[in-house]
Structure formats: structure tokens, C-alpha cells
Amino acid sequence: MGKVATGLSMSLDGFIAGPNDGPERPLGDGGERLFSWYSSGDTDYSLPGTEMVFKVSPQSAELLRETHRKMGAFVTGRRTFDITNGWGGRPPLGVPTFVVTHTIPQEWVYEGAPFTFVTDGVESAVEQAQAVAGEKIVAVGAASIAQQCIRAGLLDEIHIDLAPVLLGDGVRLFDNLGGQVELERTEMVKAPDVTHMTFRDIR
């Protein structure tokens, strides 16, 4: 069965979005800074399943290629789904996406979009995603879903793209964990404008 992993850009003070995030401003006040490493390099990286082309460092491009190649499904929460307006019907990498929600949106207009709405909790969503992903990785996010997976002991890996900035306020990734979690750092890539780190849950 494939691993469950979360991957997010985070500030040194632990935020994955600035304050006041919402549909009008998906990354919150100042949150774009967390993603400036996607456009500050000299190497093209085309995001699979989209027309988006990033400009990253060669190290980051290699890491993104490797990470995205292994990704088989995505589990996300209703808040992220709403803030991104369902990614306009095209979720990251175009992989099957499971949205944890209490109520299935009725106004959904994107025919054929690869979404499954799951109303019986994050464990069920991860189970369904793993069934689809096979040996590939199930990515989970953003903050709330990652926290729910950590609390439920479902998360195998945490991948952080550490941006060299102190945002001061915003959406914290590591809240509501329910206690101490032992990790092992399995990878670290120092790119010029971001530090990529991978941790394994060794509970």
C-alpha cells in the first residue's frame, strides 16, 4: 500500500498561509512569499496535468519531478477546496482527489472533474485514496487535514519546503497534534531560496 504524505511550503515560524486567507486571497496576506521559490529559479518545471510552468532551481526541479511522479491520489479538506474554488475543476497534478466534507456541494459545475466527496471522515478518505493510488503516494493537505492525519496516526511522511521568511501570523501547520510525534529526517535538499526537508513518522 502506498504511503500517506503531506507536502507544504512553510515559513520558518511555521505558517503555510498568511492571515485572512479566503477565496479572494487563497494564500492570505503576504502568503505568496512562501511560494516565491517556484518563480525565482532558472530551470523550467512544468506541473503535470496543467499548463503551469514554474521557474525553480535545478535541485528543486529534480525534487518536484521525483515527488510528483510518485503521487497517486490527493486527500484535501472542504476549506481548501472552497478557498481554491475546487482548483477550477482541475486539482493538483490531475490525480483522483478526495474531499473530506460534512455536506456535498450541490452547486458543483465542473463535469468530469476527478473529485470524490467523502462525508464519513478523513480515515475513510485516506482508505479510498489508497485503494486508487495503489503503490503510489497519497498526498494530504492542507493544514487541517494534515493535522487530522497526524492525530489519527495515518501520516507516514511530512515534506516541508522551508521558505526563509518569518510571516509573523497566519495559518499554522502544526497545531492540534494531540501530543508528541517522533520524526526522523530522511532527506534534506538545500536549494538557493528554499530548503526541502522530508521527515518520517517513526511512532
Add this chain to the structure above:
Amino acid sequence: MRKLVVSEFVSLDGVVEDPSWTFQFSSEEQEKFKFDELSATDDLLLGQVTYEGFAAAWPQMAEQTREYDAMMIGYPKHVVSTTLQEPLEWS
């Protein structure tokens, strides 16, 4: 003018409180880093709580940490406090 450097033991979720949890992660590489860092330090700027923590902990560890202890004692220390009175016990 000299640089002001902040150096902290911090967990991935941002906790710095009670650094005794960091001992299990010590290594030769980490010790060398801290030693080099302390060697390059001229003065310490501390708050009262950290000063009192250091004053309680360092003399206890003097045996195991000889070189460090000597460095820690040697630094001029600047403690920010509205209540502490000189002379200070550990300096």
C-alpha cells in the same frame, strides 16, 4: 557594528520551551556547530527567565562541560530585567 544572532533549539512545530528534550538529538556534528558558534560569540544578551535558567543549570554541568562552562562564565552578559539586582550570582 557587531551582529546580533539568535540561536535556538526548536522543534519542527516551533517549540523552544525547556530544551532538555534536545539532548537525545545531540551528535558530534551538532556539538561542533555549537562549539564553533560559541567560540565566535563575544557577549550574551538574555532575558531574565533564560538567565535564571542558565544560572541554575550551568554550574551543575561544570564537570561534564569544562570548555563550554569556561566560555559561558567568560562572556559579558547583558540581562534584560526590571527586577534583578546586581551583583548577579552567576556571571
